[in-house]
Amino acid sequence: MDPGLERLLTLDCKASRGEAFTADELLIWASSALEAWFREPPLGPIPEYLVAHGSVFGCVAEYEDKLEELDRWKERQLIQWLKERVGSHCRVAGNRYRLEEDRPGDHGAPRFRFLRVEDPAECDKL
Numbered sequence: 001m002d003p004g005l006e007r008l009l010t011l012d013c014k015a016s017r018g019e020a021f022t023a024d025e026l027l028i029w030a031s032s033a034l035e036a037w038f039r040e041p042p043l044g045p046i047p048e049y050l051v052a053h054g055s056v057f058g059c060v061a062e063y064e065d066k067l068e069e070l071d072r073w074k075e076r077q078l079i080q081w082l083k084e085r086v087g088s089h090c091r092v093a094g095n096r097y098r099l100e101e102d103r104p105g106d107h108g109a110p111r112f113r114f115l116r117v118e119d120p121a122e123c124d125k126l
Contacts, residue, residue: 002085002088002090003090004037004042004081004085005085005088005090005097005099005114006090006091006092007033008026008030008114009090009092009097009114010092011029011030011033015112015113015114016114018113018114018115018116019113020102020111020112020113021111021112021113022109022110022111022112023075023078023079023082023109023110023112024075024109026078027071027074027075027078034078038074038077042081043074043077043078043081044077046070046073047073050066050069050070050073079109079110082099082101082110082112083101083110085099086099086100086101086112087099087100089117090114095116096116096117096118097114097115097116097117098114098115098117099112099113099114100112100113100114100115
């Protein structure tokens, strides 16, 4: 069982309701809860070239570009982490779940969902 997946299910988002979600949506809903995940492995640390510092030596547009690049990096890291855990099981509040990937349409972002496992044979695998 993966404690990271269990933590995702405790966040108030689509994941806890079994609805499909993208990494980008997850970052929007749970940004404050996930921020610490990007400071240490397995999702971090944030590369130094992406760290936004308090003082800005370039123009505002360069600073905004850096923040956008940091957002894209976070999304890629989260997608990779979720893909590595597809098929993994976790247990939250007495319920058992399996992380699944929904196949995106044409060039769509990968979508994930937590499916509740109710089949006794599947539950025994946990």
